[in-house]
Amino acid sequence: MTDAPLEGELLSPAPRAPETAVAAPPGAFRRRALAAGQHLLGGGSTVAAVVPLFALLGMLAILFSEALPAIRYNGWGFFSSNAWVPGNTYAGSVRTGGVLHPLGAHYGAAALITGTIESSVIALVVGLPIAVGAAILLVERLPRRLAAGIGLCLELLAGVPSAVIGLWGVLSFGPWLAHHLYPALSHIPLGIFRGGYNSAGQGLLAGGLVLAAMIIPIIAATTRDLLRQVPDVTKEGALALGMTETEAFFAVQARWVRVGVIGAAVLGLGRALGETIAIALVSGSAIQYAGNIFSAMTTIAATMVSQLDAAQADPSGLEVKALAECALVLLVITLVVNIVARMLTRRAARGAALPVGAGF
Amino acid sequence: MQLSNPAGRRLLGRSLSAALVGTLACSALSTAAFAGTAKVTEAHKVPTAAQLKKSLTALEAAPSGSVKLSETGSSLFYPLFSVWAQRYPHSNVSIQTASTGSGTGQSGALAGTASIGASDAYLPAGDPSTLLNVPIVVSAQQINYNVPGVKGHIKLNASVINSMYTGAITNWDDPAVKKLNPGLQIPPTPVVPIHRSDGSGDTFLFSSYLAAGDPGSFVASTGPNTTVNWPDVSSALAEKGNTGMLQTCAVTHGCIAYIGVSYLRNAIASGLGYAAVENGKHNYELPGKGSIAAEIASYKNIPANGTISLIDSPKAAAGYPIVNFEYAIVQQHQPDPATAKAIVALLAWGMDSKGGAAPGFLLPINFQPLPANAEAVAINQLKSIS
Numbered sequence: 195m196t197d198a199p200l201e202g203e204l205l206s207p208a209p210r211a212p213e214t215a216v217a218a219p220p221g222a223f224r225r226r227a228l229a230a231g232q233h234l235l236g237g238g239s240t241v242a243a244v245v246p247l248f249a250l251l252g253m254l255a256i257l258f259s260e261a262l263p264a265i266r267y268n269g270w271g272f273f274s275s276n277a278w279v280p281g282n283t284y285a286g287s288v289r290t291g292g293v294l295h296p297l298g299a300h301y302g303a304a305a306l307i308t309g310t311i312e313s314s315v316i317a318l319v320v321g322l323p324i325a326v327g328a329a330i331l332l333v334e335r336l337p338r339r340l341a342a343g344i345g346l347c348l349e350l351l352a353g354v355p356s357a358v359i360g361l362w363g364v365l366s367f368g369p370w371l372a373h374h375l376y377p378a379l380s381h382i383p384l385g386i387f388r389g390g391y392n393s394a395g396q397g398l399l400a401g402g403l404v405l406a407a408m409i410i411p412i413i414a415a416t417t418r419d420l421l422r423q424v425p426d427v428t429k430e431g432a433l434a435l436g437m438t439e440t441e442a443f444f445a446v447q448a449r450w451v452r453v454g455v456i457g458a459a460v461l462g463l464g465r466a467l468g469e470t471i472a473i474a475l476v477s478g479s480a481i482q483y484a485g486n487i488f489s490a491m492t493t494i495a496a497t498m499v500s501q502l503d504a505a506q507a508d509p510s511g512l513e514v515k516a517l518a519e520c521a522l523v524l525l526v527i528t529l530v531v532n533i534v535a536r537m538l539t540r541r542a543a544r545g546a547a548l549p550v551g552a553g554f
Numbered sequence: 555m556q557l558s559n560p561a562g563r564r565l566l567g568r569s570l571s572a573a574l575v576g577t578l579a580c581s582a583l584s585t586a587a588f589a590g591t592a593k594v595t596e597a598h599k600v601p602t603a604a605q606l607k608k609s610l611t612a613l614e615a616a617p618s619g620s621v622k623l624s625e626t627g628s629s630l631f632y633p634l635f636s637v638w639a640q641r642y643p644h645s646n647v648s649i650q651t652a653s654t655g656s657g658t659g660q661s662g663a664l665a666g667t668a669s670i671g672a673s674d675a676y677l678p679a680g681d682p683s684t685l686l687n688v689p690i691v692v693s694a695q696q697i698n699y700n701v702p703g704v705k706g707h708i709k710l711n712a713s714v715i716n717s718m719y720t721g722a723i724t725n726w727d728d729p730a731v732k733k734l735n736p737g738l739q740i741p742p743t744p745v746v747p748i749h750r751s752d753g754s755g756d757t758f759l760f761s762s763y764l765a766a767g768d769p770g771s772f773v774a775s776t777g778p779n780t781t782v783n784w785p786d787v788s789s790a791l792a793e794k795g796n797t798g799m800l801q802t803c804a805v806t807h808g809c810i811a812y813i814g815v816s817y818l819r820n821a822i823a824s825g826l827g828y829a830a831v832e833n834g835k836h837n838y839e840l841p842g843k844g845s846i847a848a849e850i851a852s853y854k855n856i857p858a859n860g861t862i863s864l865i866d867s868p869k870a871a872a873g874y875p876i877v878n879f880e881y882a883i884v885q886q887h888q889p890d891p892a893t894a895k896a897i898v899a900l901l902a903w904g905m906d907s908k909g910g911a912a913p914g915f916l917l918p919i920n921f922q923p924l925p926a927n928a929e930a931v932a933i934n935q936l937k938s939i940s
Contacts, residue, residue: 508835509680
């Protein structure tokens with residue numbers, strides 16, 4: 195009865211009835227008050243739990259209903275055409291297939307979708323190695339004090355507003371790129387580097403690099419936290435087996451944080467896909483396919499911002515609905531990316547010994 | 555009238571048909587008036603300068619008590635409006651200004667979020683008629699370029715400018731440009747066409763000029779607008795606001811950009827040149843006091859709702875072709891009388907050549923005061939704001 199509890203019991207204690215834990219049995223009023231408090235807490239947390247779900251479903255539903263006339267009018271051509279033509283808004287609106295539109299109105303988001311994906315891919319390709327490398331450096335190589343200082347700077351950088359970074363891109367980074375990096379890159383004999391560049395430095399590469407600058411802090415900070423969680427015991431065991439530090443890193447830490455780094459990369463990709471003001475300032479805002487890596491392009495989010503005010507002067511309202519259709523497309527892309535990443539991490543996590551780094 | 559009585563029925567029938575005929579006649583007359591026979595009636599109705607001055611002064615009376623007005627919109631109008639906001643003589647009216655582009659000016663006025671929406675482009679006809687397009691001042695737009703080493707002004711016409719924006723002309727020493735500029739040395743520089751990324755009255759003016767001067771232009775199918783479908787040119791750039799166009803053109807060799815005349819001095823100071831543009835009579839004119847005045851004088855009839863395109867007049871031999879009214883887009887019915895009075899007072903002061911349209915305000919930005927016919931229209935519109 196009063197034996198020392200066995201290990202098994204310590205890990206999973208037997209449930210005890212609440213009454214025996216209290217000194218004196220509570221009165222009826224106190225019991226009712228406690229029960230009411232339980233219900234309130236339970237109800238409140240249920241509401242809090244379902245609000246995000248309803249918010250997401252509500253957003254999808256509202257966007258879909260707002261965009262429906264544009265979806266019917268544009269059809270599948272929305273994904274294959276790159277022309278963004280509001281039409282002749284000064285000549286009066288006509289009805290085609292039940293949708294009111296100006297003469298000659300024609301909306302295609304192919305260039306926007308391509309631009310969004312291209313700039314985010316460049317951001318990830320440039321930013322992921324730098325961020326992971328920075329995290330490895332901070333955890334494995336640098337002395338503790340220096341790592342703490344640099345780590346703090348990294349976290350502060352993650353909080354810099356995107357408008358500030360966009361302004362830096364326009365005033366300083368873009369012209370610097372045009373004077374120093376682009377001339378060097380244009381000598382590479384690959385197709386995407388041919389065709390010249392403008393001296394303001396605005397375009398796809400500038401946009402991708404600015405996005406990379408924004409996602410590096412997030413990925414680096416997350417990876418650094420993951421690497422810190424790797425138990426020293428496992429590292430020491432690998433070293434004791436005679437591996438070099440590099441081999442130990444790949445055998446132990448890399449395997450440990452692999453899943454989490456995928457999650458962090460998706461986090462960064464999600465930010466890059468939805469980034470608006472920084473890319474709007476630096477991308478050159480041209481609704482067209484990028485001819486080479488230096489030329490001006492635009493993304494869905496940047497176009498929504500730059501076109502919304504002009505769209506509201508369209509008397510038929512079709513341009514606003516076309517922008518809502520763009521928003522729907524961006525939402526769906528972001529959701530798909532997140533779902534795919536979750537599936538990937540779940541599959542990889544099945545083999546992990548401990549749930550470290552899984553479930554992002 | 556007794557309907558059971560056949561005589562009564564006949565009388566009823568006759569009076570009804572008389573009323574019907576009368577209504578049809580009235581509507582026929584009014585549509586005829588709209589269709590342009592207003593020429594005769596309006597020519598008689600243009601008041602004298604003294605009458606205009608009297609009406610303006612009456613409208614300039616500011617309300618008592620403090621009123622807050624907000625203005626947003628055209629970056630072309632902004633240099634003037636922001637100075638007005640500081641120098642308006644009635645300190646109880648506080649004016650907030652912002653340079654956000656004509657598209658935002660239009661949408662702000664439509665939504666009611668701004669008291670005055672400044673726009674270089676009048677609203678499309680389908681937008682509610684309770685929104686007034688009040689012309690306030692005359693402005694213009696120049697074509698700037700960054701081609702160092704050119705002595706003098708490059709002559710351009712609508713079809714050459716159109717070719718630069720469609721990518722048909724890719725270099726400044728193209729034969730088509732040389733043909734317009736015999737004897738002018740233009741160094742070979744790749745063309746970088748720059749346009750506005752936001753909803754812009756300047757785009758409306760520029761596309762109006764291209765549509766008027768070149769029947770085969772890329773805006774021919776959809777007409778001029780505050781946003782147009784720019785052709786795919788890999789070197790093209792888009793910027794926000796007149797200031798964005800100016801800054802980017804100043805650092806980009808070979809750029810061609812359409813910028814409002816209120817930034818002409820800044821453009822020249824940044825090293826940009828400005829083109830001599832072909833007008834409706836096929837003469838090449840630079841934007842200046844005389845050429846803008848000549849263009850505006852060739853338009854005798856301004857419609858009562860103020861919406862008229864002044865681009866490429868077929869009658870002004872020495873007129874600069876890209877000229878426009880700056881519009882204040884205002885709701886006809888304001889939420890309270892004090893705001894209505896304040897808006898009317900401010901806009902009337904803005905039109906007054908002793909007030910906001912004094913040479914001290916307008917000369918540095920190359921604007922001009924309204925001609926008498928436009929001022930008459932604007933005064934009528936202001937009187938209807940309540």
